[in-house]
Amino acid sequence: MSTSQTPVTPGGPGAGSAPRWLWPAVAAATVLVLVVIGVVFLGDGGGGQEPGGAAMTPATTSATASATTGSPSTSASATSTPSPSTSARPAAGRVSVPVYYAVDVEGVGPRLYREFHAVRAGGDKVATALTEMFTGTPRDPDYRSLWPTSTRVLSVQRLGGGVVQVDLSGFVQLGAAFEGAAVQQLVHTVTAAEPSNPSVRLLVNGAVPPSGHMDWSEPVKRSAPLETLGNVWILTPVQGATVSAPVKVSVYGTGWEGNVPLKVFKGSTEVASTNVTTMMGGFTEAHTTIDLPPGTYELRAYNDNGRDETLQLWDTKTFTVR
DSSP states (O other): OOTTTBOSOOOOOOTSOOGGGGGGHHHHHHHHHHHHOOOOOOOOSSSSSOOSOOOOOOOOOOOOOOOOOOOOOOEEEEEEEOOOOOOOOOOOEEEEEEEEEEEEEEETEEEEEEEEEEEEOOHHHHHHHHHHHHHOOOTTTTOOOSOOOOOOOOEEEETTTTEEEEESSOOOOOHHHHHHHHHHEEEEEOOOOTTTTEEEEETTTBBBBSSSSOOOOBOOOOOHHHHHHHHHEEEEEETTTTSSSSSEEEEEEEEGGGGEEEEETTTTTTEEEEEEOOOSSSSSEEEEOOOSSSSSEEEEEEEEEEESOOEEEEEEEEEEEO
């Protein structure tokens, strides 16, 4: 995840404006104010839908954007039900599965991002998604799995009560923060493949995982999104895509006052920039279009810190305009 040519500073939404331990309180206050003034939030405490159908904080907002290009053409919107983004439908005999990966974000630590991969159809959908997570290759070179590629799925069972039991051939050997992120990577992948089961009981060779850091004997749910997910995902264009102009850009994220700056680079030269508005204290989707001439570009998505012009880089995608 390159940060050249752009100043960055560690931290998520509002870094520098309030200590990280205050963000949940800030977020809660923000939601309360929005409710009072008549903005309706749907769902329960986990809220809405992330791309691919996993529970997240809901929002219904709107945004406008203007791009700095030779021929500006932008518009943006946010929705509480963002849709999965894939470059094309899978070919016959193949299915698209959600797979979560990790990025060690500078100054923040491990955060999760999601891709959709086309794999051979057949077999249990949870086992299929996990096998791709263990052995597949992320499309984005910034992403990686925290699990050994030798890991195998021994069995998948539905226990009732919204619990999926997954028995694996091995476990991660990482420090506490990355072990927790690895388990969340697995939990997010399982619950995206099968959203009706929100908890995962993890076994390794039929027993509780041999952790030196945490107790994994009970079913595990997704942890708080603001502490687990990358603050901004670029949904489209996907890594390596070839697209037509104007380029349709979709992001899924959060930020200080919902702000997500977007910059487009050709080599080391910034050739376009714009902003979209997501949500503060939760995640939602926003869209814009950017008019670009033919060529290969890198799109970079940031959060500002609510204090100055330094930016935190969260995601990048390289694409080609035909």
